[in-house]
Amino acid sequence: MSYSRRSRYSRSPSYKRSVSRSLSRSRSRSRSPSSDVENPGNNLYVTGLSPRVTKRELEKHFSAEGTVLDVHLVADPWTRESRGFGFITMSSNEEAERCIKYLNRSVLEGRIITVEKFF
Template sequence: MNIFVGNLNFRTTEEQLFDLFAAFGEVTSAKIITDKFSGNSRGFAFVEMPDNEEAQNAINNLNESELDSRTMAVKEALPKENDNRFNKKRY
């Protein structure tokens, strides 16, 4: 399952996320999204967990929990094609 993790502290590392989610099961990747120009964190990440039950347990336990003085938003990531922010017509 692909998991969205939002409202991250800009100093949070991928290693911290990996370790945090690994407490709930196998993690195949933890990727903090960065600005393509500055390289700085954009404050959100995606964590991939192959076992859906372990992933759901991680979501249930970590959503609205605190990491690096920030309350995280943790939920199942939506597929890109369901993200309407980029499909709106601009006039």
């Protein structure tokens, strides 16, 4: 009786292919933009935020250029500390454009923030 360690511990080539296919499919789905959801143009992506900034302060900063509908600060799920970026929804595209024009590279809590359209 011959015993081969290789055959006992090796995986079949078909197993490797099926795993790589399933991973590549899931990655491609998550990265491709959905054709069902369209951005109306009033969603903004804000980076460079201080960990101390609050939703209220961010809303106050952006309300100088228009009506703020929603503020979402992204926080670490375990520490609850801000990750330094967030999303702002303005009431119209014109107000969002004004925020980009006047608030991009502005100072908030001692930090320079960037404001871009979120796609």
